[in-house]
Amino acid sequence: MQEDDPGAGLAAAVALRRLADRIEDSQVEQAMRAGWSWSDVAEVLGITRQAVHKKHAKRLIAAGVALRRR
């Protein structure tokens, strides 16, 4: 990281967040399509089952993913 350009460093932080969000969305979808449970996905992400369900369930249902029971 260049210490003389905080603008580039701040933009990098934004870019990393965007990347993490993009990967989380696609990989949660992939896991659920592969038949993972909400609990297993939550454990890997290090968040509660409720949190992962709240964040992704609606989108996955709309995408036609067959979800396992919570």
Added chain:
Amino acid sequence: MTTKVNDVRAVLVRGARAEAVEEGSAAIEAEHVLLALTGLSGTTTARLLAEAGLTHETTRAALDREWEQSLAVAGVAVTIAELPKATPDRARSPQIGETTKLLLKRAMATATAAGGGRIGAAHLLVGALDSKLGRIPRALDLAGVDREALRAQAHQAAIRRDH
């Protein structure tokens, strides 16, 4: 028809919202407004953008390049086009993001300075180009766009109420 297309609410609600949803973004950001403006076919605003080299496709590509370059600053080498995509939730309503609020504030300031009246697409473009910070100027610089010149043209169009 043109007045409808140029209605700010239409740009925001239809265009920018659709861009944010398609991308899986939690919020409608300034870059989504810019993408929506490039898609207003037949309007002066979209023509000015296209003449500066900014079509919907090239703007999208420039934003992806900015993303890649900013990731590279942190030592992450990623080709955005190769990232797996999530299925977008088209029923979701993303909130208006902070960058869009700033864009709107600047668009309104431009309209007020020009004597008021309804805000149109050209005002939004001025608002999008009014900052040196954030993803839009970074992406446009990477694409070799003269932001100042484009801003001046958009400003002139806004004064003429030619959106």
